[in-house]
Amino acid sequence: MARSKNFNFYPVILAGGRGTRFWPLSRKRKAKQLLPLNSNQSMIQETVARLLPLAKAKNFWVITNDDLRVPIAQQLKKLNKKQIIAEPVGRNTAPAIGLAAFLLLREDPAAVLGLFPSDHVVLDLDRFQADMHRAAAIAANGENIVVIGIPPTRAETGYGYIEAGAKSKDGVLQVRRFTEKPDAATAAKFLKAGNYYWNGGIFIWSARTLVNALREHLPKTAALLELIAASYGTKKFAKTLAKLYPQCENISVDYAVAEPRSAKGEGKSGIYCIPASFGWNDLGSWTALYEHRAGQQDENGNVITAKNRFALNAKGNFIYSDKFVAAVDVDGLVVVETDDALLITTLKNSQDVGKVVKYLDEKRIKKLV
């Protein structure tokens, strides 16, 4: 795709998330995207690796924060350090991807951007690349916006959904509307309906399209981002970023751009959905990671990372430790041991680990967060 005669493709990787749900493994300076949860590469290393066949290394942009900029640069040696940008404060996805769009537009009026989370699992890399090829080709055309729809496998209430309508002339789906995180009954209805997809946060559009959309829907922020982009490459950039970026609206690109655009109506909004064919998992909790590692379960459904272990009458536990682990007469637990902390909870309630981080934040126990 990088070799298309009409446009160049620019992956913009959002890597500012803290990922508290993998505490105690994840920390402020070692967020989820920096952890090797799916392979011996970290999540962000995998993200870059699967995009490198689609774009030149110099075309990558990474938007992160001050805590993570250096560790991310250390993990991503192939990328240009200057294109790993730390937001002075988190402002959600609209200013982040918007800044990338303004920056690119100055150098490449035909640039096509892909917005990618840095901490999701993709199972089939070939299919992922094929889906992105299709998406970018559509996005290069006019003012089209393409969103990747993840085919839902359960009535999940933790994600936003995309309601798809008819097939377009390109053979992809027209987006009818975006919906917020649903309640359980609505999620069940969505799952049954068959034309709803999870919004996994992957958008593809041209820099021109995105800039125009921001100017239309988020004019104040668009103006600020344009000023910041104008200073890029000069000595004033850091100062300008530090001063203006915090004034940007704190809003997701879905909410700021995609939703209002979709209100123009199916077929008129120019928003298209490509159902992901590649297999996706956002690994949102220890429990999700346990399920993702089904292939590593012993005959009683235990996933134990320790090389040496002994399990007796123990079923369906996820135990993360380098030490010798003995699990006896316990079911459904999550136990995670690091150099300085020991978490003991259950697969059923592992999302509550965020409350531990909240406690540590409140108590200002900084070395543990």
Place this chain on the structure above:
Amino acid sequence: MARSKNFNFYPVILAGGRGTRFWPLSRKRKAKQLLPLNSNQSMIQETVARLLPLAKAKNFWVITNDDLRVPIAQQLKKLNKKQIIAEPVGRNTAPAIGLAAFLLLREDPAAVLGLFPSDHVVLDLDRFQADMHRAAAIAANGENIVVIGIPPTRAETGYGYIEAGAKSKDGVLQVRRFTEKPDAATAAKFLKAGNYYWNGGIFIWSARTLVNALREHLPKTAALLELIAASYGTKKFAKTLAKLYPQCENISVDYAVAEPRSAKGEGKSGIYCIPASFGWNDLGSWTALYEHRAGQQDENGNVITAKNRFALNAKGNFIYSDKFVAAVDVDGLVVVETDDALLITTLKNSQDVGKVVKYLDEKRIKKLV
């Protein structure tokens, strides 16, 4: 008591036990008696400390094994190293206390011995010492044997019981018989009856009485022990001990001496029981230790040794770790973390930890046992 005009008191401390039920904290070279489970002193240090008001330091004998001799000597600086004896092989309590009796008889014909486990908790030291004074005074008389009876607080099936009869002229109880570990129904009957006591393994008798009893009931072993004792203080001692001790019968002093003596009948056997007034706990498992530490429980019944911790919807857990501990949505667990191992089990089944040690023994994973 050491100052009695008629006899000297000699504590013989049995410290050869492995205490696998406190794995992974306990190891072959750091058995339960070496662990500070009840205070900042180890169990054997506490044992010695509560006996020091009753006997001169030079009167103490400790019988242990090769793995523990050096670590015990390091913990018990006040005692004479030569009186910390390592059995070449474990032969249960009869040969151990018997050897001490033969050794003492050579130097002090009026010696009174007390047999003490090295890994039990005593709550009231003054009462303990008063009980021992009474016991030693009775044991110094004729061929009397005194056993300390622990008033039972539950229908425990893990201990032997002492059935007491009438009061003797000394105001202590005559022993009717010793019984093996009972089944649950029998234990309940014993508890209800009121005249049954747990046999906590504390016996007091004169060296003369014990030697005579061994010669009568265990003649082969008595002859071997006499030969070993005769070599004590010579260059041949180590070799003689190594050669002859393994030939001794592997039998408890209860079974070898106390039970056959008691068969002579209440009032004729000369066996007396002093009900312990001092509060006793043998800390036989992580669960027993958890219960013993009731005073350290938080408002939800958690005992967490970590200085810093966060418990949320967590009830009745025992967590042993130096790290920051987060326990969320878990009940009734035992989690013990050491430098090289992590145990996860339940308060209900913590005695099963012995099976972990069995596994490690079988797999010859020596560094973990």
